Amino acid sequence: MEEIYAKFVSQKISKTRWRPVPPGSLQTAETFATGSWDNEENYVSLWSIGDFGNVDSDGGFEGEHQLLCDIKHHGDVMDLQFFDQERIVAASSTGCVTVFLHHPNNQTLSVSQQWTTAHYHTGPGSPSRSSAPCTGVVCDNPEIVTVGEDGRINLFRADHKEAVRTIDNADSSTLHAVTFLRTPEILTVNSIGQLKIWDFRKQGNEPSQILSLTGDRVPLHCVDRHPNQQHVVATGGQDGMLSIWDVRQGTMPVSLLKAHEAEMWEVHFHPSNPDHLFTCSEDGSLWHWDASTDAPEKSSLFNQGGRSSTFLSHSISNQANVHQSLISSWLSTDPAKDRIEITSLLPSRTLSVNSLDVLGPCLVCGTDAEAIYVTRQLFS
């Protein structure tokens, strides 16, 4: 991992997301979106990392990311997803879900659609509503699923004014994140350490399955599904622990890996190289987990920029029913054979890294120190 560019952007970044490249194209990632938080005026912004010769018109340096356009966003940006090439969905702390449209010809963003009361609290016995933050959003064209602090799950469809389906009080605690398992199933994580699987084909407000950690009910903050194996899911918790789950097998995680010293905010499997996993945390670090089995070459001796490699044998819990036929290295049970190499990607400790995204050889992350880091050489 050679060069990582940092740029201070005068806003605390809560979310960063790469714009997806058209399927089948050979392009690499070029544009990413960010959302800010904790400002009096928050923005959703689009940035470009295209090559700019030596010094561009603004005096910026080659390779540094440049702002393309931005638009005001009411409330903190709690989550951000690209709906398609031009549309971005943003979840707000005011309980509003907004779809922004990017106009490439004049480089502007505009509001395409908005559901303003997607998430709200109702007090006991009182008809009045107060807004509740929307904490997570996930898209699968044309559907958008949102979850919030009100424990509600909404299913929206682009261009439909009302929610297609709403599950009220799906959870008695806060839902922190959501991901698609295989449509129409979704998986949510909450602040009492449970994973719940919901099937939209079924009526009723009950989850089809509940999984939870043994021991302390540590809140789970993030979740991501393995790109190829739809039953493998990774979650990150408030204690910085990374858990790998197999949702077909039992109700407990397959592996628990001691990772960060504070809340893990995001976990991502690499979309095309799923043996690689990335996590970022409140403790100011971003880790690259490499579970690919060509280990000898990877035992690198680089000393530059804070890259440190450690080998960690993972602790297994409840390995009773794991079959030999599973090919995923994340679920494998042989600690002697499988070592995961962990690398810290940021050059120095900073304030919390709130978000990261990976696409191809590119990685982008945003921090509370108001900086965005981009690298285009993840696997050098």
Add this chain to the structure above:
Amino acid sequence: MEELDGEPTVTLIPGVNSKKKQMCFDWGPGEMLVCETSFNKKEKSETVPGCPFIYIIRKDIDVYSQILRKLFNESHGIFVGLQRIEEELTGKSRKAQLVRVSKNYRSVIRACMEEMHQAAIAAKDPASGRQFSSQVSILSAMELIWNLCEILFIEVAPAGPLLLHLLDWVRLHVCEVDSLLADVLGSENPSKHESFWNLPGNTQTLTELELKWQHWHEECERHLQDGTFASSPRLESLCKIMLGDEAALLEQKELLNNWYHFLVTRLLYSHPTVKPIDLHFYAQSSLDLFLGGESSPEPLDNILMAAFEFDIHQVIKECSIALSNWWFVAHLTDLLDHCKLLQSHNLYFGSNMREFLLLEYASGLFAHHSLWQLGVDYFDYCPELGRVSLELHIERIPLSTEQKALKVLRICEQRQMTEQVRSICKILAMKAVRNNRLGSALSWSIRAKDAAFATLVSDRFLRDYCERGCFSDLDLIDNLGPAMMLSDRLTFLGKYREFHRFYGEKRFFDAASLLLSLMTSQIAPRCFWVTLLTDALPLLEQKQVIFTTEQTYELMRCLEDLASGRPVRGEPGAQRLQEDIENTKLEMLRLALARNLARAIIKEGSLEGS
């Protein structure tokens, strides 16, 4: 009390009728609250409609400038890095490391200046363009002062290299403004002095240099007196300049932007081996000569003069007055403190000046809606009052989302501020209860290890159960895990739910013993005993005998305890109905228990029973 340097500026508050009404105000950490009172200024009792608003007035606009935010964030990183490597700084490398840190700070200031300059050029209206330009000059002045402090206090350049550093300093700051001017004066210098000083390595001693320079100086003087340059007045004045002739230098005043440029040029030609302690003599005279009595020194001039006099305290004091933000003095003082310079000065509040400035700066950061996170680290490195200040500030941060609350809690937990953790969790738990998010409320009380609140949440659940006859949020109660132990009421809730589950799965014996243990172990709240006993009824009515004689005796004892202990309350009407119902239930229970006892005795007495 300091005298005012000028007239205080007047700020008009929109909507407030200051002519007719009296205003009142109150100071905050970085802001002021102002509003109209209902007192009229003059004695007329006119009922003028008052302004209903309270205004927040901020004096520190720097904090809100987008570009300056980068300065704050980047310098925060350098500050924290400096504190962290403090233990590793030893010996010779210490000075080099500190100089590097100083250069880092300066490069951050320069980057900020550059960006502000670009913004000034690109500004759409002249007013904001002027504002940006004035910010640029403030930053430029800051970098000028910092650079000089670096040379004199951190680098501690001895005689010889001192002048080189000063030359660089001047060249950097004067020449950037107008490179054309620099060429005229600057180009003559390199050929003469670079080869002279033999820059790399510099193996010559000071005395050798002095001798050489003396020799060269005499040669110049000889040329002048011989009239070698008599044919060209320009060359002649050039020669005079090179001899350090003050009058000749002053003739070129337009080319010298300021007195310190004049000073360094003078020193170059007349006293190149100047010692640091002698600097202030030349500085003072240069200032006087340059200003020539026409204008008085500006604040910047006073600061630089104080630096030349090696009066660090005065430098910091003047900077604090002149600059509107604590950023500069806080970071510079901290760096100088690491150079162990502040202890040697007899300040009456000693080394606490560093802490005072850092506290002021950090408090200012906490007044900002977003930069408060930076302030935390500054408080961490104030040994005396940092922790207390942080405790006070952190509780007052508005928590609009759970994610922000989690960050604040993490900060508190990392510093073992258990009181703050408890109070923040309690606020969040109360909010959750009000919004009917009982699961969230429970998760906050678990985080704070707040048994009392866990009891409150459990009571809510139990009340809901009594009202509705079924549990809400089963996903939570069924999965409490070890958190159940946090409070007795919570344990009871979990176990009670377990009892229901056993009954649902037709595990009657387990259900029975659990029910009994719930009653006998005293964790069941008294008001719930009737419900528990009533729950025992279906078990008592089963075909098979579930409760043993022992258990039945226990149940009967509980029942009698309950019946005898019930207080008589007022309100005859509805209360009597309630009592009737209660009495009926008790009768039914007594009957069922008696029947069960009979069956149990028979069962245990007979051969198959056990």
